[in-house]
Amino acid sequence: VFSETPPRGNHVGLEAGDAGTLPGEQPLEVGHEAPQPTRLYKRRWLIVFLFSSYSLSSNALMWLQYGIISNIFMRFYNIGPLAIDWLSMIYLLTYIPLILPVLWLLDNRGIREAVLIGSAFNCIGAWIKVGSAGPDMVLVAFVGQLVCSVATVFVLGVPSHLASVWFGEEEVSSACSIGVVGNQLGIAIGFLVPPILVPNVDDLDELAHHISIMFYITAGVATFLFILVVIVFQERPKLPPTQAQATARSIPPEQYSYTASILRLLRNKAFILLIISYGLNVGCFYAVGTLLNRMVLSHYPGEEVNAGRIGLTIVIAGMVGSLICGMWLDRTKTYKQTTLSVYLMSLVGMIVFAATLSLGHLWLVFITAGALGFFMTGYLPLGFEFAVELTYPESEGTSSGLLNCSAQVFGIIFTICQGKIIDNFGTLEGNIFLCVFLLIGSIMTAFIKSDLRRQNANQQAKAAVSVEKPMWLFLFLSLNVGARIKVSFAPPAAP
Numbered sequence: 063v064f065s066e067t068p069p070r071g072n073h074v075g076l077e078a079g080d081a082g083t084l085p086g087e088q089p090l091e092v093g094h095e096a097p098q099p100t101r102l103y104k105r106r107w108l109i110v111f112l113f114s115s116y117s118l119s120s121n122a123l124m125w126l127q128y129g130i131i132s133n134i135f136m137r138f139y140n141i142g143p144l145a146i147d148w149l150s151m152i153y154l155l156t157y158i159p160l161i162l163p164v165l166w167l168l169d170n171r172g173i174r175e176a177v178l179i180g181s182a183f184n185c186i187g188a189w190i191k192v193g194s195a196g197p198d199m200v201l202v203a204f205v206g207q208l209v210c211s212v213a214t215v216f217v218l219g220v221p222s223h224l225a226s227v228w229f230g231e232e233e234v235s236s237a238c239s240i241g242v243v244g245n246q247l248g249i250a251i252g253f254l255v256p257p258i259l260v261p262n263v264d265d266l267d268e269l270a271h272h273i274s275i276m277f278y279i280t281a282g283v284a285t286f287l288f289i290l291v292v293i294v295f296q297e298r299p300k301l302p303p304t305q306a307q308a309t310a311r312s313i314p315p316e317q318y319s320y321t322a323s324i325l326r327l328l329r330n331k332a333f334i335l336l337i338i339s340y341g342l343n344v345g346c347f348y349a350v351g352t353l354l355n356r357m358v359l360s361h362y363p364g365e366e367v368n369a370g371r372i373g374l375t376i377v378i379a380g381m382v383g384s385l386i387c388g389m390w391l392d393r394t395k396t397y398k399q400t401t402l403s404v405y406l407m408s409l410v411g412m413i414v415f416a417a418t419l420s421l422g423h424l425w426l427v428f429i430t431a432g433a434l435g436f437f438m439t440g441y442l443p444l445g446f447e448f449a450v451e452l453t454y455p456e457s458e459g460t461s462s463g464l465l466n467c468s469a470q471v472f473g474i475i476f477t478i479c480q481g482k483i484i485d486n487f488g489t490l491e492g493n494i495f496l497c498v499f500l501l502i503g504s505i506m507t508a509f510i511k512s513d514l515r516r517q518n519a520n521q522q523a524k525a526a527v528s529v530e531k532p533m534w535l536f537l538f539l540s541l542n543v544g545a546r547i548k549v550s551f552a553p554p555a556a557p
Contacts, residue, residue: 098308101301106228110237112294113224114244116181116287117217118251124188124210124280125153126252128203130370132355134262138269139200143356143481149207150352151477154470156211157218161467162324164215168459169323173223174297180216183209185288188281195274197266217245218466222446223458226307227298232392234304239388239443243381246439249351250381253373257366306516310455323456327464332511333452339510340445340465342503343408345472346496347438349480350376356481357489358427361420368424372431379432380439387440388447397448398512404444405507407437409500416493454516472499 128135128149136146168176187209194203221241229237259276263269302308327333350357351373358369383404390400411434418430449461476496484492 098305098312099301100230100303100305100308101299102230102303103228103299105296106237106299106303108294109228109296110224110240111244112290113177113220114241114247116177116184116291117220117241117244118248123248123252123255123283124184124191124207125150125214126249126351126373127256127276127280128207129352130253130355130373131256131260131262131366133359133366134260134269138197138266138273139203140197141200143485145200147352147477147481149203151474152204152207153211153214154348154473154477156208157215157470158467160212160215161463165457165460165463168220168223168463169457172297173220173227173459174295176216177220177291177295180213181284181288181291183216184213185281185284187211187213188277188284192274192277192281195270195277197270218462220459220462221443222450222462226304226450226458228303230303231306235391235443235447236385236388238446239384242443242446243384246377246381246384246442250374250377253351253354253370253377255370257370262366306454323460327453327456327461330453332513333449333461335506335510336445336449336452337464337468339405339503339506340449341468341472342499342506343405343438343441343445344466344469345476346408346412346500348469348473349476349496350434350438352477353481353484353492356484357419357492360484360489361422362424365424372428375428375432376435377439379435380442383436383440384443388443391444391447395514395517397444397451397514398507398510401441401444401448401510402504402507404437404441405500405504408434408441409497409504411435411437412493412497412500416490416497419489419493448510451514451516452510 128146132143132146135141135149136143139145164176167179187206190209191203191206193199194206221238224241225234225237256276259279260269260272263272302311354373354376355366355369358365358372362368387400387404391397394400411430415427415430415434418426445465446458446462449465450458453461476499480492480495483495
């Protein structure tokens with residue numbers, strides 16, 4: 063318990079009799095151990111904010127550097143719109159083949175080593191992109207984006223794992239939201255800063271100078287955060303924050319099988335429904351973020367800066383939504399009800415955004431985009447936390463990694479398909495295409511069985527404590543009363 067380095071990740075097997083146990087597999091008993099000492103450390107806030115900052119600079123900020131000013135880079139590199147889209151979609155594509163190896167690394171080597179490797183890839187990729195600030199350097203740009211995209215795999219699945227390892231039962235969802243908000247803040251900066259740093263000038267030499275400044279800034283930030291991660295980031299606290307986490311730590315590593323854990327998750331019907339519905343929602347968000355510049359400029363020519371501001375509005379509203387949803391979950395524990403409600407409102411927001419984009423009122427687009435972002439981006443921590451509840455005591459990193467893998471697959475499909483629909487038919491038809499899949503995702507969410515395993519484990523531990531205390535109190539009172547009776551019947555002392 064007092065070791066700084068865990069024997070393996072935060073994981074144990076299922077209870078005996080749980081659905082999903084493999085034939086011939088010996089399931090592990092959980093939830094019946096005696097209560098163990100727990101403690102919350104102040105350092106947990108520093109850890110989660112450092113991770114949020116690292117997430118900001120890696121996955122999010124660099125993902126949108128090309129897409130939000132796609133018209134400028136198309137002219138600068140003399141390439142078509144699909145090639146520009148792939149500079150963003152390469153983040154989604156890289157995730158799919160690498161997620162299982164990275165999840166294995168997270169389970170076997172720990173969260174600190176995973177974050178260190180991801181931060182290193184992010185720093186190296188950022189410096190490679192510095193060398194791509196030339197009209198004939200598009201291949202260098204792709205290499206830089208490819209290296210940076212590897213860091214994404216070490217980012218997206220960590221928030222729920224980090225929250226469970228460091229935070230208490232009443233704040234775990236809020237902590238997960240903070241981890242997700244860091245990524246969203248990076249997306250917000252990715253929407254806002256590139257149109258400001260790289261104006262649409264005609265002179266290619268001047269344009270290369272502006273692009274070079276942008277890449278130097280991002281490389282400097284990535285380097286600073288890598289140094290901070292090396293110095294500050296810690297694996298886990300000495301004592302677990304909750305009884306559920308204490309139970310997860312108590313299982314010997316030789317009793318855990320990574321392959322069996324993956325197979326158990328894939329046999330969990332409620333989790334499979336969540337994987338698909340989560341992928342549909344977040345895939346739609348990826349498509350909107352990648353194609354936002356094209357959608358806005360098709361109706362409002364010359365508004366590159368406002369296109370970035372609209373993206374900023376989407377993400378800032380989503381950050382507020384994420385924090386509110388996280389605090390709401392900590393207070394109410396209504397995982398399915400909240401997830402379904404936010405999903406339905408994401409569908410409504412997408413319908414309203416699609417209907418108002420072409421009306422010619424830019425201020426109205428800001429409002430509808432903000433409403434869309436509040437619910438669609440606010441859904442992210444809900445999906446993570448709901449997955450942890452449905453799959454406990456499996457590793458949080460594994461469940462959220464599979465969720466994100468689904469999101470990357472649907473993100474690539476939706477981005478390519480919506481881009482083709484926009485080119486051939488228009489933005490309205492492209493957004494209706496996304497609305498159809500959000501409706502399908504809402505229906506699937508309604509059919510998810512709310513089996514809150516982590517909450518049940520914590521409640522069992524509390525019940526055990528409440529039973530033990532009256533028993534000790536009864537024994538104490540019995541001894542005390544017996545002593546008083548003995549004294550009262552003692553013969554009087556001799557004069």
